[in-house]
Amino acid sequence: xxxxxxxxxxxxxxxxxxxxxxxxxxxxxxxxxxxxxxxxxxxxxxxxxxxxxxxxxxxxxxxxxxxxxxxxxxxxxxxxxxxxxxxxxxxxxxxxxxxxxxxxxxxxxxxxxxxxxxxxxxxxxxxxxxxxxxxxxxxxxxxxxxxxxxxxxxxxxxxxxxxxxxxxxxxxxxxxxxxxxxxxxxxxxxxxxxxxxxxxxxxxxxxxxxxxxxxxxxxxxxxxxxxxxxxxxxxxxxxxxxxxxxxxxxxxxxxxxxxxxxxxxxxxxxxxxxxxxxxxxxxxxxxxxxxxxxxxxxxxxxxxxxxxxxxxxxxxxxxxxxxxxxxxxxxxxxxxxxxxxxxxxxxxxxxxxxxxxxxxxxxxxxxxxxxxx
Amino acid sequence: xxxxxxxxxxxxxxxxxxxxxxxxxxxxxxxxxxxxxxxxxxxxxxxxxxxxxxxxxxxxxxxxxxxxxxxxxxxxxxxxxxxxxxxxxxxxxxxxxx
Numbered sequence: 001x002x003x004x005x006x007x008x009x010x011x012x013x014x015x016x017x018x019x020x021x022x023x024x025x026x027x028x029x030x031x032x033x034x035x036x037x038x039x040x041x042x043x044x045x046x047x048x049x050x051x052x053x054x055x056x057x058x059x060x061x062x063x064x065x066x067x068x069x070x071x072x073x074x075x076x077x078x079x080x081x082x083x084x085x086x087x088x089x090x091x092x093x094x095x096x097x098x099x100x101x102x103x104x105x106x107x108x109x110x111x112x113x114x115x116x117x118x119x120x121x122x123x124x125x126x127x128x129x130x131x132x133x134x135x136x137x138x139x140x141x142x143x144x145x146x147x148x149x150x151x152x153x154x155x156x157x158x159x160x161x162x163x164x165x166x167x168x169x170x171x172x173x174x175x176x177x178x179x180x181x182x183x184x185x186x187x188x189x190x191x192x193x194x195x196x197x198x199x200x201x202x203x204x205x206x207x208x209x210x211x212x213x214x215x216x217x218x219x220x221x222x223x224x225x226x227x228x229x230x231x232x233x234x235x236x237x238x239x240x241x242x243x244x245x246x247x248x249x250x251x252x253x254x255x256x257x258x259x260x261x262x263x264x265x266x267x268x269x270x271x272x273x274x275x276x277x278x279x280x281x282x283x284x285x286x287x288x289x290x291x292x293x294x295x296x297x298x299x300x301x302x303x304x305x306x307x308x309x310x311x312x313x314x315x316x317x318x319x320x321x322x323x324x325x326x327x328x329x330x331x332x333x334x335x336x337x338x339x340x341x342x343x344x345x346x347x348x349x350x351x352x353x354x355x356x357x358x359x360x361x362x363x364x365x366x367x368x369x370x371x372x373x
Numbered sequence: 374x375x376x377x378x379x380x381x382x383x384x385x386x387x388x389x390x391x392x393x394x395x396x397x398x399x400x401x402x403x404x405x406x407x408x409x410x411x412x413x414x415x416x417x418x419x420x421x422x423x424x425x426x427x428x429x430x431x432x433x434x435x436x437x438x439x440x441x442x443x444x445x446x447x448x449x450x451x452x453x454x455x456x457x458x459x460x461x462x463x464x465x466x467x468x469x470x471x
Contacts, residue, residue: 036384058389059432059466060382060420076386080424 003373004327005070005358006335007051008343009365014053014268016071019355023333024346026356032074033065037104040322041364044110044118048369052118052134053293054105062104064120064137066134081105081122084139091123091153100124102147107322109164112171119190121233122162125152125178138340140190143176147184147195151213152282155179155235162321163217166225175230175245180205180216183232187243188236196245205235221319223270229299233263233321238275240300256287262324266349271299272351274326274334276319284317284339293336295350301326309353310344317328317342322365329370337363355367375401375451376461377410383421383464391462401456403435403448418470419462436463 002021005260030036036055044050049070055063058128065074082193087100103123111117116133119140127140152159163177172189175196182197195212203209214234223229232239232248237258239248250256257277266272266298273296279287286292291310294303317340328334334346341360346353377393384390395409401420411418418424421433429435435442438452467471 057382058469059380059430060386061423061430062419063386079419082425 001159001373002329003371004329004333005048005362005371006325006345006346007041007043007055007345007365007367007369008337008360008363009041010337010341011037011363012361013149014038014041014055014071015254015360017343019356020330023185023327023329025353028357029071031361032071038364039105040107040367042108042110043070044115044369045112046110046115047367048139048371050108050110050133052108054108054120056104058314060164060312061360062102062136064105064108070342074106078130078136081120081126081128081137082139082201084093084127084141089146090149095155095159097150098330100126100144104160106160106162109166121164122157123160124154125159125161125181127161127176129190129348142186142191143184143193146193147181147264148213149181151211152178152181153214155216163220165220165222165230167227169221169227169283169372173227173244175220175222177220179218180214180235182215183215183217183220183245185261193239196241196311197242198246199248199278200232200234200239200251202235208237219263221263221273223265223267226270229270231263231265231273231300233260234281235259236280238263238300251296253296253301255294255302255303256292260319261321262319262336264324264326264334266327268326268330269297269332270361272349273300275322276324276336278318284318284325289313289315291315291317291338293334293346293350293353306346306350309346320364323354324364325366325368325370327370335366335368337366339363340345374460375455376458377406378461378463379417380466382466383417386416389414390439393441394458401453402448403442403445403462406451406462407447408468410442413414424440432469434465434467436465437461 006017015030019026039054041053051067054066074088089097092098107121108146109119120128150177167173190253201209228244230241238252293306317338324336337343339362343356
């Protein structure tokens, strides 16, 4: 019998939502780490009971937590993220240069090869690795040495490395995405990196819309069976690359707005993609107050609104970049959390939706584990 | 022996109830007290002081004997009543956001 575990990071704690494979009746555990911002919680693909969590606080800084029993018990692990050598400089909002300064961990990505190895994407943007289950962290220095960090700049939410993708067919190939810098790819397990932004245009954000660096990429996603195809939700524009990031082209098509944060791919259909359009960069809520997930079955360009079970009036929440995920059951489950504290689930690939919970703190991240028991 | 009173979240993190009591070698300064606290509870490293700079985190305050010691030199002796264990050193999460 399959089970589903939804790991929810919120502004005031983490929650674990569980259901059997029918995904009709849910239990809600939490808050874990009540009062803390839980930027991200994610399980190891090698051992789903091994969870890593980023716990952060304006008062007490960054903490990292690890669980070895699926979130019942947690242990605080290493929380020192020291840039390697000279921290370097980046562009600031006002055009001046600022030194890189660690602020928080935005994203944790457990390794596909070793349960004790985990990557962390941090603000100010850098990539870190732990090979001892989170006890100690080292910067993967190639990313910032091989790229022009003096053109990196913070987006509205800070300068975070928020997406880490590992090619499941070729584990030495990794992608990271940074707001506002772009997409970067490594083909040697993170030793060296190259920027992959050809074709991306940011007419309203950059003086040179086709600049190599500086694009406010909000999220990228891939399907494990077709990892050379990447999907991107940028500040404005939804894009696709068919050649592992070498070239990008816009696939926003008929979306009511091509601004948004998350983008996710169906578990079994590599061309089926989900986004949640948001009105604009200053109006972080759905167009017309209607919360709609849009699904394309063609890898973009042609989108259909998914509305059944979602509020279609007076809805002014946002869905953040890490707050959407899928399970791998048949039919594919799709989940997202809102800044209003709702976690919506669809057990039929988006055709219909229902809230699992309605009144959590603002949701920062969602991850889903499909378990067998 | 000195007494340190931690805020709720740090007590939870350190898994302690009530005050923490620590032996601190002379001279009993704020730096020495925090060094002893972090040695006894390594999980608190980085939560009160920045890992790299060892500076107080911006929204943490140190109170004792009805004084705000947050901006005092970290190598200045703590108040006598704290050194004698008559009064606690309070680590406070500063008022913010509300």
